[in-house]
Amino acid sequence: MNAEYDLIVIGGGAGGMSAARTAARRGARTLLVQAGPTGGECTYTGCIPSKALIAAAAVGRTFDEAMRSVRRSIDTVAATAADDVFANEGIAIVHGRARFRSPTELDVDGRRLSARRFVLAAGTHPAVPAIAGLDEVDYLTNETVFDLDAQPRSLAVLGGGPMGCELAQAFSRLGSIVTIIEELDRLLPREDPDASAAIAEVFAAEAIAVLVRTEVVRAEALDSKGAARLHLADGSTFDADRLLVAAGRTASTDGVGLDLAGVATGGRGYVVTDDRLATSASGIWAAGDVTGRLALTHAADEMGRLAATNALSPRWRRRRFDASAIPWVTYTDPEVARVGLTEDAAATAGPARVAFLPMTEVDRAIVTEQTAGFVKLVAGPRPVLRTVGGGRLLGATIVATRAGELIHEPTLAMRTRMFTGRLAQTVHAYPSWSIAVRQAAAQFFFETEGRQARPARSRAEPS
Numbered sequence: 001m002n003a004e005y006d007l008i009v010i011g012g013g014a015g016g017m018s019a020a021r022t023a024a025r026r027g028a029r030t031l032l033v034q035a036g037p038t039g040g041e042c043t044y045t046g047c048i049p050s051k052a053l054i055a056a057a058a059v060g061r062t063f064d065e066a067m068r069s070v071r072r073s074i075d076t077v078a079a080t081a082a083d084d085v086f087a088n089e090g091i092a093i094v095h096g097r098a099r100f101r102s103p104t105e106l107d108v109d110g111r112r113l114s115a116r117r118f119v120l121a122a123g124t125h126p127a128v129p130a131i132a133g134l135d136e137v138d139y140l141t142n143e144t145v146f147d148l149d150a151q152p153r154s155l156a157v158l159g160g161g162p163m164g165c166e167l168a169q170a171f172s173r174l175g176s177i178v179t180i181i182e183e184l185d186r187l188l189p190r191e192d193p194d195a196s197a198a199i200a201e202v203f204a205a206e207a208i209a210v211l212v213r214t215e216v217v218r219a220e221a222l223d224s225k226g227a228a229r230l231h232l233a234d235g236s237t238f239d240a241d242r243l244l245v246a247a248g249r250t251a252s253t254d255g256v257g258l259d260l261a262g263v264a265t266g267g268r269g270y271v272v273t274d275d276r277l278a279t280s281a282s283g284i285w286a287a288g289d290v291t292g293r294l295a296l297t298h299a300a301d302e303m304g305r306l307a308a309t310n311a312l313s314p315r316w317r318r319r320r321f322d323a324s325a326i327p328w329v330t331y332t333d334p335e336v337a338r339v340g341l342t343e344d345a346a347a348t349a350g351p352a353r354v355a356f357l358p359m360t361e362v363d364r365a366i367v368t369e370q371t372a373g374f375v376k377l378v379a380g381p382r383p384v385l386r387t388v389g390g391g392r393l394l395g396a397t398i399v400a401t402r403a404g405e406l407i408h409e410p411t412l413a414m415r416t417r418m419f420t421g422r423l424a425q426t427v428h429a430y431p432s433w434s435i436a437v438r439q440a441a442a443q444f445f446f447e448t449e450g451r452q453a454r455p456a457r458s459r460a461e462p463s
Contacts, residue, residue, distance in 0.1 A: 004114050005031045007311060008106060009304075010098045010256070011121035013040020014297045015288025017081060018304030019119040024090045026312055031115070032091055033098045033108055039081040041123055041142075041289075042297045048077050049146040050166055054331055057173035063151035066174060070146055100257035103281050107257075117283050117311040120263070120271060121304060122256060124249035124289040127268065129158070134219040138226040139243040142167075148242075152176050156230060156240035158216065160187040162330040164246035165199060169332050172208045179209040179238065181230070186212055188330060192342045192397040193459070194356075198373055199332055199399070219243070251290050266292065275320040277307040285311045299326050325414040329404040334359075334373045337407035340395030340414055343378055347456035352380040352394055355443035355453045359400050362439065363431040373399030375440040377410065378456060379420045390420030390444040402433045409437050420444055 007023045009016045012034030023030040032038070042048060052073035056066035083093050096109035106113045126141040128134065140148070142163055153176065157168045160182030172178040180187070180203075186196040187203070187210060203210055215233040222229055228243045251269035258265060262281040264272045270292030277285050287307040288300030303321060310318040330336040346352035359365040359373045378395040381387050396410035413423055423441035428434055443453045 005029045005092075006115065007031075007117045007119065007308060008033060008113060008115040009119045009121060009308070010106070011040070011123055011288070011290070012036075012038035012081070012093075013121060013123045013288060013300065014042055015123075015290075015300035015304035015307075016040070016119070016121035017086075018301040019121060019287055019308040020086065020091045020304075021089060022305045022308040023119075023312060026309075028312055030091050031113065032086060032093050033106070033113075034093065034095055035097050036095070037078065037081075038083070038086065038093065039078050041125075043077050043081065044074060045143045045146060047297055048073050050142070050163070050170075051331055053146070054166060054170045054333075057170040058333060061174075063174050066170075067146070067148070074146075097255065099255060100261035100263075103261045103283055118261075118285070119304065119307045119311060120256070120258075120279070120284060120286040120290060121288045121300070121307075122252045122290045124295065125252050126245060127248040127250040128245055129216075129247050131216055132218045133221070134245075137219050137221045137228045137243055138224065139219075139228070139245050140226070141245050145244055152226075152240075152242035154178075154240045155242050155244060156181060156228070156238065157244045157246055159246035159248070160184070160189070160210065160212070161246060161248065162188065164244070165203075165330060165332050167244060167246065168208055169203070169206065172206055179211065179240065181211045181214050181216060181232075181238075183215050184212065188336060191330070191336055191338060192344070192376065194343075194374060194376060195336045195338070195397055195399050198334070199336060202332070202334065202372055249289065249295055251292065253290065268292070276310050276318045277303060277321055278310065278318075283311075293321070294323055294326060294328075296326065296328065299323065302326070325411055327407045327411045329407065331404065334370070334399050334401050335403035337398045337403035338396065339407055339411045340393070341378055342395060342397060343376065343456050344459055346378045346380060346394045347458040349394075350380060352378055352456035353391075353444065353453040354378050354456045355440040355451075357436055357440040357443070357451065359436065361449065361451075362400075362433070362436040364433050364435070365400065367431065368401070370401040373401075373403065375400070375406070375436045377420070377423075377437075377440050377444075379444055379453070388419075389422075390424070390441070392417060393420050393423075398436075400433065400436070406434055406437060409434060 006028035020032040052070045056069045218231040220229040226242045230238045253269040264280040271286040285307040287303035327339040355377045357375045360371045376397045
């Protein structure tokens with residue numbers, strides 16, 4: 001077919017930028033279509049502003065100082081994804097709303113474009129729960145909270161997942177009275193229960209109120225400035241100056257014309273893909289949050305690279321997307337990091353052993369007086385060799401001040417399929433944070449300081 005481009009990428013976030021750059025490096029005629037400025041949710045309303053706010057709050061800055069830091073950080077990072085940067089890399093950019101006309105044609109604000117292949121990386125937006133009266137409240141989401149020009153005296157956070165916990169702690173440290181409301185039975189419900197318990201304990205010490213197993217049945221606006229009264233299922237009410245909705249995400253696929261392209265979607269509009277990130281439509285791949293696989297910037301970057309490579313490769317050279325060794329980090333203080341299986345998942349899947357080390361037994365944590373948290377390693381038998389060399393690492397959960405950095409050693413171990421024993425054999429600098437990984441791994445071989453690996457338990461209680 002005659003086509004203007006070899007590949008058109010829809011969406012200029014992490015997945016889209018990665019896909020476009022990968023295609024351009026392969027010499028493909030590449031177009032990136034983005035409705036707004038390139039950089040996506042992570043740059044403007046996600047990772048960058050939230051981590052800037054967290055950092056500012058941690059060092060005692062005022063609300064106004066913190067918000068100035070947020071805006072400086074956004075501007076600095078956004079400059080690396082400006083149009084001229086992509087132009088210098090051989091990538092054309094069109095700003096506008098994309099809509100498929102067919103599997104090979106796209107309409108962008110009235111302009112018709114064609115390509116041999118497409119990568120859909122349209123991202124997600126905040127999910128808003130169906131709560132009566134909520135649409136009458138001027139509530140905040142991650143898309144609006146960083147535009148605040150005045151600090152709320154009190155803040156209710158609807159949702160105890162990563163974004164809710166991160167922003168709750170940041171606003172609390174800036175001086176707001178914060179309450180988290182979570183329907184499930186614990187904070188960070190996708191993490192190991194030990195991690196949830198550790199963060200709940202820290203939040204209690206910092207006077208962040210946490211209401212779990214709590215359902216909001218109705219919301220009531222108290223004024224035009226965002227104050228709200230929440231009516232709970234038990235009949236009680238709760239008032240706050242501002243309400244932050246952090247109740248998950250939904251795919252930004254409305255209006256993209258996926259039906260005209262033959263692209264199937266599932267729950268919340270997420271695009272259905274196979275293990276090579278191909279959609280149900282020939283010639284169209286998807287990457288990033290829009291797939292509903294992993295809502296993580298680094299996962300989107302990896303998916304974008306793989307989707308573009310597969311789109312431009314013959315069928316026999318297309319590779320599978322493997323999420324088993326992609327880490328997660330929640331940037332609370334302490335941080336919560338995980339890769340692979342939790343203890344509960346490992347115990348359900350088959351025989352596994354767990355090494356657990358509280359940070360109270362790590363000298364670096366002791367000397368810095370940052371002893372909240374733990375290292376938990378989960379290992380299982382290898383095919384044929386079984387537990388020789390400690391078996392293979394199935395997963396790790398780390399709660400610590402530097403957990404987001406510590407998690408990468410277990411991640412590398414899983415990625416390279418090394419023997420778990422290599423972690424115990426590797427000499428670590430003393431007294432570093434990462435020596436905790438070695439201390440924990442040693443438990444798979446012998447008792448050390450009264451601790452030894454134990455069988456994994458399903459629905460593990462806090463250790």
